[in-house]
Amino acid sequence: MTDAPPGTAAQSSAQGQPAARPSTLLLCLSHLRWNFVFQRPQHLLTRAARGYEVLFVEEPIFHPGISPRMDLNRTPQGVTVAVPLLPEGLTSDAVIAAQRSLLDELLAPEAGRPMVVWFYTPMALEFAGHLNPDLTVYDCMDELSAFRGAPPRMLELERALLARADLVFTGGRSLYEAKRNRHPKVSCFPSSIDTAHYAAARAGQADPEDQADIPHPRIGFFGVIDERMDAELVGALAAARPDWQFVMIGPVVKIDPAALPRLSNIHWLGGRQYAELPRYLGGWDAGFMPFAQNESTRFISPTKTPEFLAAGLPVVSTPITDVVRDWGPKPDGTAGLVEIAEEPVTFAAALQQVLERPRAPWLKQVDRRLAQMSWDQTWAEMDGQIEAGLRAATLRQRPAADTTLRRASHV
Incomplete structure (x- = not known):
């Protein structure tokens, strides 16, 4: 046991007095x-x-x-x-x-x-x-x-x-x-979104050591790597665009790591601490969310969607329902903040598009949207x-006590 449980000396104040x-x-x-x-x-x-x-x-x-x-x-x-x-x-x-x-x-x-x-x-x-x-x-x-x-x-x-x-x-x-x-x-x-945390990626920090020698353009993913990832799509994209580098950050769980594609331009870096993520994202040119289309992704609403955007990274996602509805192009033709693609050919084309797109107008839209939301x-x-x-729970408990008091007053 490395710390005290709730309600004990672990809650003492800095002056050594018990905290309330x-x-x-x-x-x-x-x-x-x-x-x-x-x-x-x-x-x-x-x-x-x-x-x-x-x-x-x-x-x-x-x-x-x-x-x-x-x-x-x-x-x-x-x-x-x-x-x-x-x-x-x-x-x-x-x-x-x-x-x-x-x-x-x-x-x-x-x-x-x-x-x-x-x-x-x-x-x-x-x-x-x-x-x-x-x-x-x-x-x-x-x-x-x-x-x-x-x-x-x-x-x-x-x-x-x-x-x-x-x-x-x-x-x-x-x-x-x-x-x-x-x-x-x-x-x-x-x-x-914790906008301030991920916005640090826009500040041009030095690359982490294990990413510094990876050439550009870099397409990045961060998060848990499990059955929700379309590994075949990742492999197909890397094979189709050997000039792009795919940086993959996150722990591999519930799937065999040996089953992941192992091309020379895919870099499986493993998990990283939350505090480290902005430095990695700051060295990427775009993000991607290659989610599989299966039962495990039917209801997901990826936290990383606004995190990519706060970092200033354009992102392409497979057509996850909540991503499409909340972040993708609108039915009236209005452009979304996230590009949506499914097959390797269209996905690569969408990535090419966001790599070439001017960032400033898009970032203004991103920042207006993110200003409306926060974890706070x-x-x-x-x-x-x-x-x-x-x-309400307190009020539900009061009538019994009040009844007891009223009965006592008549004794």
């Missing part, structure tokens, strides 16, 4: 690891930590011969990350029981505090379904049941989560349309709904 405990605990149950890729959960919960005490519980990690315990670390942004460490060889029922026990132990000192439970995965109901929080939030950022390796019970548990959730948020319009008739309070909060704004709107939900 935030009034509400926000418990997030996530299928994503905090230090994997900095994306929607991290953007939202670092902002949540300014007003709530945030406890981010990950999926377990297994080691041989250890006793079950919860590893706790506090991030610089004030989020406490909790990772269940479990012995290898447990049955699935034993894993669930161990997670429940560790979670109960972690929450025991917080008894009596207002609590919001924030779900990113319905699978967390297996070990957290017994909790009785003041408010339950389901932030549905992906259709997880469509992903490779999704547990068979995913859809069943999502139905249960929708039945108990007080608020449902979705990460894009397609997800909103899929969920809006399944719950009375569904709100669409599409991918947003998204979180503020979400938090408004949470606060209203907590107030």
Whole structure:
């Protein structure tokens, strides 16, 4: 254990005096690891930590011969990350029981505090379904049941989560349309942007060492590399344009790295920290989003779309529904901020077009659009709904207490 849990000395002030405990605990149950890729959960919960005490519980990690315990670390942004460490060889029922026990132990000192439970995965109901929080939030950022390796019970548990959730948020319009008739309070909060962070890419920073010797023009991608990527399209583009260099940043998960195309002008650099990304993007000439057209991409709303734009990079994407509707050309013929293409020939032509296009007029349109959105704004709107939900929960609890008082007055 490398840090103290919520409600302990970890919250002492810089002067050594105990800090006032935030009034509400926000418990997030996530299928994503905090230090994997900095994306929607991290953007939202670092902002949540300014007003709530945030406890981010990950999926377990297994080691041989250890006793079950919860590893706790506090991030610089004030989020406490909790990772269940479990012995290898447990049955699935034993894993669930161990997670429940560790979670109960972690929450025991917080008894009596207002609590919001924030779900990113319905699978967390297996070990957290017994909790009785003041408010339950389901932030549905992906259709997880469509992903490779999704547990068979995913859809069943999502139905249960929708039945108990007080608020449902979705990460894009397609997800909103899929969920809006399944719950009375569904709100669409599409991918947003930390503009200042990515705009640093426009400042002409020095290339990172592992990118400095890659020739131009450079076409770049960053993000998780999994079954959502059309690897055949990447290979076909690289083969068709050997004069272009394709820079690929991100961890490879759920697919065999050996199956990725290995041409000399494709550079698989691996994952990079969020803070490093602007330096890489600043050395690219265009971005591309070669998403496959399959069930796993049917509902996605890629966070990287506005991130490419904030970095000042023109981008071409395959026809992902939310990208087409929110960023692509309009039905009336008005140009979009993102070019859309599908086949290798048309995709290469679109990339050629954006490489040659004057940037200044396009960047003015980009900046006008990005000025209307931010993660700060998204979180503020979400938090408004949470606060209203907590107030309603408090009011629901009052009548019983008032009745008791009235009865007592007549004794």
